[in-house]
Amino acid sequence: MLGSRKGTWWLYGVLTVALVAVVAPFAWMVLGSFKSDAELRSAPPTWWPEAASLDNYAQLFSRLDFGGYFANSIVVAVVVTAGNLLFCSALGYALAMLDFRGKRALFVVVMTTLMIPGVVTFVPLFVLVANAGLVNTLPGLFLPFLVSPFGVFLMRQFILGLPRDLVDAGRVDGAGELRIFARIILPLCGPALATLGILTFLGSWNNFLWPLVVAQTEDTYTLPVALALYSTGQNSTQYGLLLAGATVVVLPVLVVFMVFQRRFIEGIATTGIK
Secondary structure, three states, rough: OOOHHHHHHHHHHHHHHHHHHHHHHHHHHHOOOOOOOHHHOOOOOOOOHHHHHHHHHHHHHHHHHHHHHHHHHHHHHHHHHHHHHEEEHHHHHHHOOOOOOOOHHHHHHHHHHHHHHHHHHOOHHHHHHHHHHOOOOOHHHHHHOOOOOOHHHHHHHHHHEEEEEHHHHHHHHHOHHHHHHHHHHHHOHHHHHHHHHHHHHHHHHHHHHHHHHOOOHHHOOHHHHHHHHEOOOOOOOOOOHHHHHHHHHHHHHHHHHOHHHHHOOOOOOOHHOO
C-alpha cells in the first residue's frame, strides 16, 4: 500500500513538472504582452509586469490592418479545414469500405506522402502555384492544402472500425455510395472529424512559411506574417507588440479546442484503438 502511494506521488510529480513546462511559455507570453519593451529587455527578467499596460494591444490594433489580416487568416483556415474534412473523409471511406483495383497501391502512396517532409515539396509546390497564376491570392494560400495524407490516414483508420454491415444494408436498400457516405458514414465519424478539424485548423492558422512566400502584398497577409513583419522596427524587434499579437493569434485556437475538446479526446482515443 505504501509503495503504491509512493508510485502515485512520483507520477503526480512528473505530471506537475510537465504541466509547468508546457504552461510556462504561454504564461510568459500573456504576461509579457502587458509589459513595455524596456521591462522585457531588463535583466534579470521578471514574471509579473511592474506597471501593466494595454499599450501593446492599442498599438497592435491601431498600427496594423488587424481586421483585414484576421479575415484572411479566418478564410484560409476555414477553407482548408472544410476541404480536409470533406476530401480526407471521402478518400478514407473509399480506402476503408470500397473494393477497387489499385486500392493497396493508392494507400501505399498516401503513406509514402505522409513520410515526406513538407520542406521537400515546398519549391515544386510554389512553382505549380506560380504557373497557375495564384501567387499573391487567397486561393494560392489554401488550394495546395485542401487534403492531407495524415487526414486520409486518420479517417481511414476510424472508418475501418465502423460496422461494415451498415454499408451493406445501405446498398441492399438501393442507396448509392455518395448517399451511404453522407447519410451513414459521416454521422458516425464525429470524433474523428473533430480531431482532424482541430489539428487542421491549428496548422493552417499558425502556418507562416507558405503565406510569407505566396502573400506578397498587405491585402493577402495573414496574421502570423503581418505580426512578424510589423513587429520588427528599424533597429530591433518590438517584443511587446510581438507578444500581444501572439496572444491574440492563440485565442481563436483555444476557443476552437475548448468547444470541441470532448470530441477531440474521444477521436484520438478511438482512432488509436482501431
